[in-house]
Amino acid sequence: MLKTGVMKALGTMSGTSLDGVDAAVIETDGIEIAGFGDHAYRTYATEERDILRAALGCWPDDPGAEVAARLVTRAHAELMAGFPDAAIAGFHGQTLAHDPAGRGTHQAGDGAALARQLALPVVWDFRTADVRLGGQGAPLAPVYHFALAKWIGAEAPLAFLNLGGVGNLTWVDPSKAAPEADGALLAFDTGPANAPINDLLMRRRGLSFDEGGALAMKGSVAGDVLDRFAEHPYFFRMPPKSLDRDDFAALSTQVEGLSDADAAATLTAAAAVAVVRGAEHFPVPVERLLVTGGGRKNPVLMTMIAEGLGCDVVAVEEVGLDGDMLEAQAFAYLAVRVARGLPTSFPSTTGVAAAVGGGEISYPGATQ
Numbered sequence: 192m193l194k195t196g197v198m199k200a201l202g203t204m205s206g207t208s209l210d211g212v213d214a215a216v217i218e219t220d221g222i223e224i225a226g227f228g229d230h231a232y233r234t235y236a237t238e239e240r241d242i243l244r245a246a247l248g249c250w251p252d253d254p255g256a257e258v259a260a261r262l263v264t265r266a267h268a269e270l271m272a273g274f275p276d277a278a279i280a281g282f283h284g285q286t287l288a289h290d291p292a293g294r295g296t297h298q299a300g301d302g303a304a305l306a307r308q309l310a311l312p313v314v315w316d317f318r319t320a321d322v323r324l325g326g327q328g329a330p331l332a333p334v335y336h337f338a339l340a341k342w343i344g345a346e347a348p349l350a351f352l353n354l355g356g357v358g359n360l361t362w363v364d365p366s367k368a369a370p371e372a373d374g375a376l377l378a379f380d381t382g383p384a385n386a387p388i389n390d391l392l393m394r395r396r397g398l399s400f401d402e403g404g405a406l407a408m409k410g411s412v413a414g415d416v417l418d419r420f421a422e423h424p425y426f427f428r429m430p431p432k433s434l435d436r437d438d439f440a441a442l443s444t445q446v447e448g449l450s451d452a453d454a455a456a457t458l459t460a461a462a463a464v465a466v467v468r469g470a471e472h473f474p475v476p477v478e479r480l481l482v483t484g485g486g487r488k489n490p491v492l493m494t495m496i497a498e499g500l501g502c503d504v505v506a507v508e509e510v511g512l513d514g515d516m517l518e519a520q521a522f523a524y525l526a527v528r529v530a531r532g533l534p535t536s537f538p539s540t541t542g543v544a545a546a547v548g549g550g551e552i553s554y555p556g557a558t559q
């Protein structure tokens with residue numbers, strides 16, 4: 192029996208690494224976390240990944256967008272069917288293009304179709320409303336990071352780092368009563384994280400990622416490439432700020448002349464430098480950085496970040512959380528907030544003019 196207002200919510204995330212779909216259940220009233228539930232993962236088959244990769248950069252009307260959307264919807268429907276107890280779902284979809292200052296943001300996938308197929312209210316299109324109101328539309332997990340900071344009983348300011356395809360940081364002051372309180376949150380994308388490393392491993396070795404940082408471990412960092420990267424204008428921009436997956440594509444060109452190992456070491460160091468430069472924007476330094484996302488399993492990257500920051504850098508598992516599922520949980524949490532009319536982003540997390548609840552709710556009975 193759930194406490195009044197607490198819902199069993201299913202969240203899904205298909206991230207910028209293009210590896211697959213995560214699905215996770217949490218119990219929440221949209222403010223506090225009441226508990227965690229089951230989770231599952233569906234990998235994209237090689238040919239599905241190729242379709243998604245080819246569709247990167249596509250806007251809804253572009254050729255390629257529709258086939259990607261159908262694929263994303265089908266993959267989610269298969270995975271989400273395994274959670275018949277959920278009362279509501281948060282469906283992020285697959286980001287194909289993100290240009291908040293220009294054309295907007297595009298997450299492929301049809302939440303209305305999922306609502307009908309799963310007979311479940313589905314909240315989706317989380318980012319558009321924020322972008323329309325002048326926000327970055329990303330990152331959106333920070334409000335969930337605030338709830339997690341409370342859940343783990345944190346007292347001092349701390350930060351969450353997501354090392355997905357792109358990296359993002361959330362600085363949290365857990366002594367504040369609510370995420371909308373002045374000084375409770377500061378969030379932004381750090382820069383490239385795993386995406387350039389994955390792309391390198393695919394180009395050079397036909398592998399999807401550098402497992403355990405094994406290749407990077409054998410290489411030497413090209414200091415000149417790294418120094419130039421560290422001065423990129425993005426790092427001087429005040430947060431909030433966000434990135435598209437391939438906004439740092441030039442970095443991949445700069446390691447072309449290096450050996451496989453040196454290129455991997457240099458791209459790994461670049462991901463770490465992006466975090467270190469990002470942390471310079473924190474209102475006050477943190478003693479602990481909690482790391483989620485696949486990059487936490489890369490010890491070379493984790494060590495480089497810890498050396499650059501000089502604070503504790505640990506996987507979120509250290510505090511009892513699940514770093515493989517945290518972003519999927521975030522979209523479950525956000526779905527309940529949307530259903531309850533609570534805001535999902537704030538001026539301090541996306542730069543939006545005023546707190547906004549982004550996300551459309553589709554109900555099973557709706558015709559379109």
Ligand SMILES: Nc1ncnc2c1ncn2[C@@H]1O[C@H](COP(=O)(O)OP(=O)(O)OP(=O)(O)O)[C@@H](O)[C@H]1O
Pocket residue numbers: 204205206207208209210353354355356357358385386388389399400401402403404483484485486488489518
């Ligand atoms: N054992 C490992 N060693 C090294 N890297 C790993 C390992 N496991 C996962 N990764 C990296 O993490 C990536 C997956 O991370 P994650 O699932 O957090 O990304 P995502 O959700 O797609 O991205 P985003 O949060 O940007 O949307 C893999 O593509 C790989 O680069």
Ligand SMILES: CC(=O)N[C@H]1[C@@H]2OC[C@@H](O2)[C@@H](O)[C@@H]1O[C@H](C)C(=O)O
Pocket residue numbers: 206207286289296328329330331332333353355356357358359380433434518
């Ligand atoms: C536009 C988009 O999909 N952005 C993702 C991406 O992946 C990491 C980073 O870039 C972050 O901004 C965001 O995802 C996380 C989960 C978020 O919105 O909090």
